[in-house]
Amino acid sequence: MPATLSPLVRSFVSHFGEMGSRWGINRTVGQIYALIFVSPEPLNADQIAEALEFSRSNVSMGLKELQAWRLVNLRHQPGDRREYFDAPTDAWEIFRTLAEERRRREIEPTLSMLRNALLEEVGTDADRIAQQRMKGMHDLIELMTTWFEDIQRLDPRTLAQLMKLGAKVQRLLEFTGKARALPRS
Numbered sequence: 163m164p165a166t167l168s169p170l171v172r173s174f175v176s177h178f179g180e181m182g183s184r185w186g187i188n189r190t191v192g193q194i195y196a197l198i199f200v201s202p203e204p205l206n207a208d209q210i211a212e213a214l215e216f217s218r219s220n221v222s223m224g225l226k227e228l229q230a231w232r233l234v235n236l237r238h239q240p241g242d243r244r245e246y247f248d249a250p251t252d253a254w255e256i257f258r259t260l261a262e263e264r265r266r267r268e269i270e271p272t273l274s275m276l277r278n279a280l281l282e283e284v285g286t287d288a289d290r291i292a293q294q295r296m297k298g299m300h301d302l303i304e305l306m307t308t309w310f311e312d313i314q315r316l317d318p319r320t321l322a323q324l325m326k327l328g329a330k331v332q333r334l335l336e337f338t339g340k341a342r343a344l345p346r347s
Contacts, residue, residue, distance in 0.1 A: 166213075167197075167213055171197070171200055174196055174200060175193045175196040175197050175200075175214070176193070177196075178192045178193060178195065178196030179192040179193035179196070180192075182195070187227070187231075188224075190214075190216060190220055190224050191224040191227050191228060193214055193216075194210055194214065194216075194221060194224040194225065194228065195224075195228055195233055195234070195249065197210060197213060197214060198210070198228075198234055198247050198248060198249045199249045199251070201248070203248075204237045204239070204246035204247055204248040205246060205247055205248075206244040206245060206246050206247070207221045207222055207225060207244070207245070207247075208244070210225075210247075225247060228247075231259070231260070231263050232259050232263060233249060233250075233256070233259060233260070234247045234248065234249050235247065235248050235249070235250070252318075254318035254321070258314060261310070261314070262314070265307065265310070269303060269307060272303065273300065273303055273304065273307070276296050276297075276299060276300040276303070277300065279293065279296050280293060280296060280297055280300060
């Protein structure tokens with residue numbers, strides 16, 4: 163990977179840094195990931211630091227975070243003691259990894275808290291109402307989690323067909339007046 167990035171790659175890396183901050187990761191980590199993703203060969207930390215003009219320590223911390231999210235793979239080159247990193251290139255694999263990690267980090271702790279709250283003995287009407295509302299939230303999250311697990315088992319081609327089918331069903335429901343039209347962006 164050349165130390166100077168092409169305008170195409172620089173634009174992608176910059177945009178990914180901006181979007182990363184909206185997705186819950188810091189800008190630096192987003193840019194490191196974007197660079198590794200588009201690189202035709204695995205990169206080591208020094209190459210990443212040079213290409214992005216980041217400190218080596220910042221790159222090391224970013225790589226650790228990306229490894230924790232399972233978004234980059236550690237590689238070794240024959241005859242080279244440095245660690246190299248690449249990223250999966252299959253968009254479906256990346257989506258599945260991100261979704262699994264978000265579920266593990268965000269959804270499962272929420273479900274655990276809700277399960278515990280539903281086991282609590284309540285003594286006031288206000289607590290009973292709160293617990294009923296928590297049960298509704300728990301049930302919805304459980305349903306969506308089960309649905310998502312089923313979806314995760316589908317191969318990418320079937321999943322893409324299912325997604326296209328969803329749009330067709332929505333149009334059919336709109337045509338028959340059975341569903342309110344969803345705004346299109």
